[in-house]
Amino acid sequence: MTHDALLVLSFGGPEHPDHVRPFLENVVRGRGVPPERLDAVEQHYLRFGGVSPINAQNRTLIAHIEAELSRRGRELPVYFGNRNWHPMAEDTVARMKDDGVRDALVFATSAWGGFSGCRQYDEDIARALAAVGAGAPRLTKLPQFHDHELFLDCFADAAAAALASVPAGSRLVFTAHSIPEAADVNAGPPGTSNLYSRQVRDAAANVAARLGLDHDVVWQSRSGPPQVPWLEPDVCDHIRALWDERVPGVAVVPIGFVSDHLEVIWDLDTEAKDLADELGMPFARAATPGLDPRFAAMVADLVDDADAGRSSGLGVSVDGAACVEGCCPAVRRPVRA
Template sequence: MARVSESEFDAVLLLSFGGPEGHDDVRPFLENVTRGRGVPPERLDEVAEHYHHFGGVSPINRLNRDLIAALEAELAEQSRDLPVYFGNRNWHPLLEDTVARMADEGVRRALVFPTSAWGGYSGCRQYHEDIARAREAVGDRAPELIKLRQFFDHPLFVDANADAVCRARDELDGDARVVFTAHSIPMRADERPGPDGDPHWYSRQVHEAARLVAEAAGVRDYDVTWQSRSGPPHVPWLEPDVCDHLEALHADGVNAVIVSPLGFVSDHLEVVWDLDNEAADKATELGMSLARAATAGTDPRFVTMIIELVSEHLDGWQRRKESPLVAAGCTVNGRLCAVPCC
């Protein structure tokens, strides 16, 4: 089979985490997520109840399909003949099945957009591993897969989050403290050096993105917190937890907060449970007003950002970024970056 040239691509692949779409999906999905980690069954039962609270459905697959539809429309508007495929790490459509379908349909070279803005293992390197595993499962006929770079400081990602903060601010009367959240990880994992040789690559990216969003939204005082920690209690994870931080703010006399899930690109279950339920209940308990900002993935600028990342490869566009931190993460066929950061 003839190879496409360096500037040609057959498709775009949206690669995501996945989520259940019914009660019967929940336990198998959670077993996929935690496979090999020794998570006790009672912990899976506890997390399963979070999903059952929403009918066993995580919004992530629906939101990704909406994102794909918007991306396809934008590509068509630009006369880009690039079909968009959808594959997940943990639930259907599984990435291995999608890559096999791509091979069956003649795709030879595709750009991969992962639904994570960040470096670190789960936000970046694990997607490389997903790609490599799927290609190995499909064999020699698997297409080349080029993962797009991290985008935590892309101006369109920043602007979409900043405007979401501003809209949330309009829901509240008077001043409100802005609290950014991202997924917590074990502190040991965050201590690995980034491409600049300094540790805390993931948390530094989150703090830098928070600074950029706050500046764009005209916010002077803000906090960075963490959510959705799991694992044994004796293992230290990034802190403070968002709910614990609400208690600290209340003790300092703060009466209103805007919670921005900056670390997530769409409203999957960890956003709607941890923030719209647990954090909202905590704020009510404390007598605080709380407005939750939207995630960036529903903003049209997010689609435009994906097109720009694609155009960096198709047309040699210059990278747009608003921080001095390296925007790493671009790899071919799941190989690790030339610049290590995870």
């Protein structure tokens, strides 16, 4: 079947200093995060003018998708909605209804399985449909894309460019957002586990293989009480360990992130780079793929597959098991910018 629109569904981010606090309150609603924690995260955003790059980068991505679809002979309207800040998904779906959209695809800007990367986007879609009510368009989410060739090619070229700017023999280090170990154990359809971390490791191995290099996988952006185990090692701890091993430099590849936003700009470009500078260790950070035209071509491929009936609209685990209702349960955790 041929769908009549595409919704790009993302996390959202503030675009003005006055937006920062209400945005963060949306992110942590229902989690019981103390105000002092929000105060600290708010300062990270305000250090960069209270603006996250994520919305602007998603708008550029949408322009690239529209151009790619047009090149393929598809004049498909592409809409933009967010989970946590304007344009909110509910408002966008209401506009789609008013525009006469009947059957739309949804591209969620996360490559990964697990609660935050997959199931929560399903919940976003359900919430938006419930808010709009009768006459809302049918929305079908496109599948995960952690193993799509174009996604991996984007990161391989970005990693090669980063490596070219640091000394020979520098370590290739892939990083993704840490999550509680309990959330990772429960990530996936029944009969599977550790879906998220295994997908990240699988993608990193695929990118490194394109370059013919060894690599490490580390994690970033953890938060919450120290007694709760999260995926480790932390990227900064790993940089210190590499320095102790006399590794001549490090090229960090944010494999877990589609675009530059505060968790890339703060945790990598600020904290990790500052640490490397303090140690005297050459440091480079690879670009995220969202602004690469090949990433838009990947989205267009997913649209073509869905129109041709080659996609279920569900994620698939590294074991090949299809996602089902109730997989990847939520684990309550605090926010981290």
